[in-house]
Amino acid sequence: MSYLHTHLARVLALAGAHVALVALALIAAGAVALPLGVAAARRPRLGAWLLGGFGVVYTIPSLALLAVLVRFFGLGDGPVFIALVAYAQFMLVRNVVVGINGVDRAQIDAARGLGMSARQTLVRVELPQALGVMLGGVRVAAIAMIAIATLAGYVGGSGLGVLIFNGLTLHNQSMVVAGSLAIAALAILVDGGFRLLEARSFPGGRASA
Amino acid sequence: MNGGAALRFVAASARYPGADRDAIAEIDLDVAPGEFVVLLGPSGCGKSTLLRTVNRLVALARGRIELDGADVAATDPVTLRRGIGYAIQAVGLFAHMSVARNVAVVPSLLGWEPARIAARVDELLALVRLDPARYRDRFPRALSGGEAQRVGVARALAAEPRVLLMDEPFGAVDAIVRTELQRELIDIVARLGTTTLFVTHDVEEALRLADRLVVMRDGRIEGQGTVEELLEAPASPYVRALLRADDPIDRAYFEHARSALRGSR
Amino acid sequence: MWPDLLAHTLQHVKLALAALAVATTLGLPLGVLAATQPRVRGLLLSLTGVGRTLPSIAVLMLLLPVLGVGTAPAVAALALLAIPPIAINADVGIRGVPLAVLEAAGGLGMTATQRFARVVAPLAAPVAFAGIRTAATETIASATLATFVGAGGLGDDIVRGLQTGNPAPLYAGAVTVALLALAVELLGARIGRALEAP
Numbered sequence: 001m002s003y004l005h006t007h008l009a010r011v012l013a014l015a016g017a018h019v020a021l022v023a024l025a026l027i028a029a030g031a032v033a034l035p036l037g038v039a040a041a042r043r044p045r046l047g048a049w050l051l052g053g054f055g056v057v058y059t060i061p062s063l064a065l066l067a068v069l070v071r072f073f074g075l076g077d078g079p080v081f082i083a084l085v086a087y088a089q090f091m092l093v094r095n096v097v098v099g100i101n102g103v104d105r106a107q108i109d110a111a112r113g114l115g116m117s118a119r120q121t122l123v124r125v126e127l128p129q130a131l132g133v134m135l136g137g138v139r140v141a142a143i144a145m146i147a148i149a150t151l152a153g154y155v156g157g158s159g160l161g162v163l164i165f166n167g168l169t170l171h172n173q174s175m176v177v178a179g180s181l182a183i184a185a186l187a188i189l190v191d192g193g194f195r196l197l198e199a200r201s202f203p204g205g206r207a208s209a
Numbered sequence: 210m211n212g213g214a215a216l217r218f219v220a221a222s223a224r225y226p227g228a229d230r231d232a233i234a235e236i237d238l239d240v241a242p243g244e245f246v247v248l249l250g251p252s253g254c255g256k257s258t259l260l261r262t263v264n265r266l267v268a269l270a271r272g273r274i275e276l277d278g279a280d281v282a283a284t285d286p287v288t289l290r291r292g293i294g295y296a297i298q299a300v301g302l303f304a305h306m307s308v309a310r311n312v313a314v315v316p317s318l319l320g321w322e323p324a325r326i327a328a329r330v331d332e333l334l335a336l337v338r339l340d341p342a343r344y345r346d347r348f349p350r351a352l353s354g355g356e357a358q359r360v361g362v363a364r365a366l367a368a369e370p371r372v373l374l375m376d377e378p379f380g381a382v383d384a385i386v387r388t389e390l391q392r393e394l395i396d397i398v399a400r401l402g403t404t405t406l407f408v409t410h411d412v413e414e415a416l417r418l419a420d421r422l423v424v425m426r427d428g429r430i431e432g433q434g435t436v437e438e439l440l441e442a443p444a445s446p447y448v449r450a451l452l453r454a455d456d457p458i459d460r461a462y463f464e465h466a467r468s469a470l471r472g473s474r
Numbered sequence: 475m476w477p478d479l480l481a482h483t484l485q486h487v488k489l490a491l492a493a494l495a496v497a498t499t500l501g502l503p504l505g506v507l508a509a510t511q512p513r514v515r516g517l518l519l520s521l522t523g524v525g526r527t528l529p530s531i532a533v534l535m536l537l538l539p540v541l542g543v544g545t546a547p548a549v550a551a552l553a554l555l556a557i558p559p560i561a562i563n564a565d566v567g568i569r570g571v572p573l574a575v576l577e578a579a580g581g582l583g584m585t586a587t588q589r590f591a592r593v594v595a596p597l598a599a600p601v602a603f604a605g606i607r608t609a610a611t612e613t614i615a616s617a618t619l620a621t622f623v624g625a626g627g628l629g630d631d632i633v634r635g636l637q638t639g640n641p642a643p644l645y646a647g648a649v650t651v652a653l654l655a656l657a658v659e660l661l662g663a664r665i666g667r668a669l670e671a672p
């Protein structure tokens with residue numbers, strides 16, 4: 001606890017860097033996952049392949065993947081960013097597929113029958129209704145990414161992991177504890193924030209609620 | 210106003226992927242502008258499929274369908290569908306949109322002014338016996354089955370389409386409101402001259418509404434004609450049994466109900 | 475290097491198995507308890523919520539001052555992380571057993587213990603196993619981080635490779651742990667299917 005008191009500014013700055021890294025990676029990952037998820041929902045065979053492949057990536061322990069990426073891209077936040085984007089795909093794409101497939105067939109039928117184009121049906125009917133499930137995927141991905149981004153502190157990057165790994169090297173236990181607490185708090189905060197968003201994402205109320 | 214379109218099926222057949230027989234087969238049917246045609250027949254006989262070939266949700270395998278003489282297969286499906294009202298069996302209200310936005314879907318796709326849309330929404334809700342002030346901002350989840358169906362009907366009517374496809378639109382509505390809605394529907398389509406294809410399982414409803422009845426069985430048309438024609442000379446024993454043409458009490462009742470409903474026409 | 479790799483692989487597997495054994499021993503009874511006691515379930519659900527959210531590296535590091543470094547603390551931390559999915563799935567599996575089946579079993583004159591052993595447990599097994607499977611995959615992955623608390627495992631090779639800039643142990647460790655994780659995942663899927671089959 002003592003470290004948190006004496007170095008609050010540093011902890012906050014590192015927390016900011018941690019959040020920035022995860023947020024950027026999340027945006028990039030989402031930009032990749034959304035079109036992939038839509039394509040996967042439209043073509044079940046493509047979907048099976050994509051999710052199978054991303055599932056394999058997702059299973060690889062993060063330190064292992066990150067170490068290999070460091071060999072290719074050098075130390076720093078760069079390889080962490082790539083690892084984060086890669087890990088997030090499984091959770092994001094899966095939830096886009098589940099969300100879109102969860103939309104009631106009759107509504108799709110009505111949308112097409114009333115004269116919405118395929119694109120309008122996607123944007124006006126499917127995606128808005130998949131939003132809750134997709135946000136669930138974003139939440140799970142964000143939590144996992146906050147954890148993985150900790151390793152940035154081990155490979156010369158930024159974020160709260162710096163406290164943990166510097167603390168380990170310096171045998172400064174309160175620094176390690178401060179870093180761990182800050183990461184735990186960050187994860188819980190982000191989880192709560194996304195849960196609030198999810199609860200508000202569906203004005204009509206969810207059928208299963 | 211804009212008046213209805215002439216609709217013509219020429220040897221139209223359709224088959225679902227993987228099916229071993231046609232869902233509709235060799236359909237020949239002429240519908241005059243403003244005519245109200247009711248499709249009747251057992252479950253799975255192809256009534257919904259027939260409707261869905263008109264707005265190209267189901268593609269024909271053979272034959273063609275003409276709207277005012279133009280082959281629908283040559284029309285852009287999106288443009289085609291915006292001119293055709295469609296109320297489906299499963300209702301399919303958009304769960305994330307309020308009742309008002311559901312009704313407004315086609316007008317807003319067509320780019321109507323917001324004020325015009327708002328006025329139209331209220332007008333339609335009143336028409337289907339839903340108080341606009343109470344129902345406008347509700348979401349589909351908060352509607353009963355019958356209320357949802359009425360919103361679905363309002364949505365189909367919203368842009369005053371020239372052709373109306375209605376697939377058992379009143380199935381879940383109680384008998385009293387149903388009669389009111391039937392009367393309203395008859396009035397609207399008569400006033401606008403809308404050409405209507407209407408599917409029902411309810412023989413009484415069919416006899417009340419139809420200018421012409423089409424009885425289907427196994428994807429084919431088993432008999433068609435005005436109510437009077439079919440009651441006088443049923444095309445087959447099946448049609449006879451379906452319409453209970455032999456039962457004088459039923460007949461008298463149907464004829465009375467029909468004239469009461471359509472007296473204004 | 476190869477003897478090292480083999481030793482570390484064994485160490486890694488042992489670490490994960492020990493943690494899983496502890497977590498299963500504690501998690502399954504906890505799940506049974508939760509299925510019968512709504513208060514226990516409430517507590518378990520909120521703990522699970524937090525447990526799923528907390529990064530495992532943070533848990534590992536927070537236990538460091540309490541338990542110190544080495545194998546035992548690593549096993550304790552990994553087990554702690556693995557208990558929630560196991561317990562929750564056991565609870566869900568048990569509560570998923572249809573009431574009618576339970577009544578039928580009672581009608582056949584089974585005692586409560588017989589009912590649990592012969593009816594409830596087999597019916598709940600597939601769902602309960604799914605929890606163990608999730609825990610196993612996560613534990614194998616998290617065990618890589620045990621190197622940071624001095625508990626060895628394949629993380630050691632990766633870390634050594636990173637520190638010395640020597641790619642051989644890095645790749646060897648990374649590939650081995652990735653294959654290990656995939657193998658556990660596939661094996662889990664297989665057993666899961668087999669349990670659901672009959």
Ligand SMILES: Nc1ncnc2c1ncn2[C@@H]1O[C@H](COP(=O)(O)OP(=O)(O)OP(=O)(O)O)[C@@H](O)[C@H]1O
Pocket residue numbers: 225226228232251252253254255256257258259298
């Ligand atoms: N999407 C589909 N894919 C494959 N077969 C279908 C599909 N939709 C309908 N069918 C089949 O086509 C036939 C006609 O179905 P259709 O829905 O047109 O019947 P219907 O007359 O509307 O029946 P109901 O009165 O029960 O609504 C049935 O045999 C049905 O099983």
Ligand SMILES: [Mg+2]
Pocket residue numbers: 256257258298376
């Ligand atoms: Mg039908």
